[in-house]
Amino acid sequence: MKMDAENDRYKKMVEILRKSKPDLTQQEEIQNEVIRRIQRESQKFSGVSDFIEPLFGWVYIGWVRRSLIGVAVILVAVFVYQQAFIFKQVKNISKQVVITDNETAPASSSLLDKRLTLYKISTRLSPGGEIKISESQLEELLNSYNDLQVKYKDLLRIIEDNPELKNYIENKLNQEKKYKPDI
């Protein structure tokens, strides 16, 4: 009897609660907020998902998809680092100063030739920092080198024109050779 009363009270209470559906007011407001939130979040991630979906959209298991994305990102990062490293090395090699004889300015070089030689050398200066000279210093060096070459050629011409002077110089050079110790 007591059990029945308990059961009845329970049934009645449950019936009341079941019939009393919670009243959702301002449903439109909730719907608008949901759509706003979705639009905000899709704008945030659209760039990334547009890129990821075509590549990994075929993987339906979440953790497999995340692992694949992780591995792909690592591989791309390694590739980029490797390329950057190789590019840097190649750039360093190209900057090494390699000057051959025919690249030096000729004695009778014009201003254009001189500038060209200067450019060739300045672009090949080593970035290692062993020698650092300014462009004006380099130009000064080249000028003095060219002057020296011109003077040397003039001197040779004068010697060739004067046989006495030539003999005298040759004798002097021979004597010098005799006294010079062998190295």
Add this chain to the structure above:
Amino acid sequence: MFLFTFLLKSRLIYKYFTTLVEKELIEECRNGDLHNFRKVVEKTTPMIFSVAFRILGDEDAARDIVQDTMVTIWQKLSRIKTAETYKTWAYRIAVNKCYDQLRKQKRQKENRYNDQTWAIISNHISEEGITELENKENAQIINLLTNKLSNKQKAVFILSELEEVPAGEIAKITGMNRSAVKANLYYARKNIESLLQKYL
């Protein structure tokens, strides 16, 4: 008799048609159609609000759960295998969010209106017919009756007794097996019955 059969048939046709429309809507939303998702939100929101309100006993918290659940549904809609499982799946997301919310509210709210609430319950039970409760009274009564229940017992009681969800579906929603669902419902019922016996 003919009229009864006609009405029954038309009701079944309507139900079938409604299900089809929902299925089509969900299929379109799975392909990223946000315009149609608004219709899905319109249809799903009352169902989610009802279960969240009854589990949490708080209107504002239930509204937040509705929003969070709908956003999660949109984000994960492409992952459900078929549109038929949509309702169970939506319930599952909502119930899990309610569990999280209940865990956050570690300290149970002290019910200062116990006597007043028992008086309301007594009045309603002794009445001849059934009068629908307003949200505030509804929340007070559910909170009072389910205060001593575990989160699982509370969810099972609300889904089974108030939302009238079949046991098999509750098992899928809560992740329990059928016998666990029945056991939880049994303990919830016993607890509420003993409360009613004690205070009325």
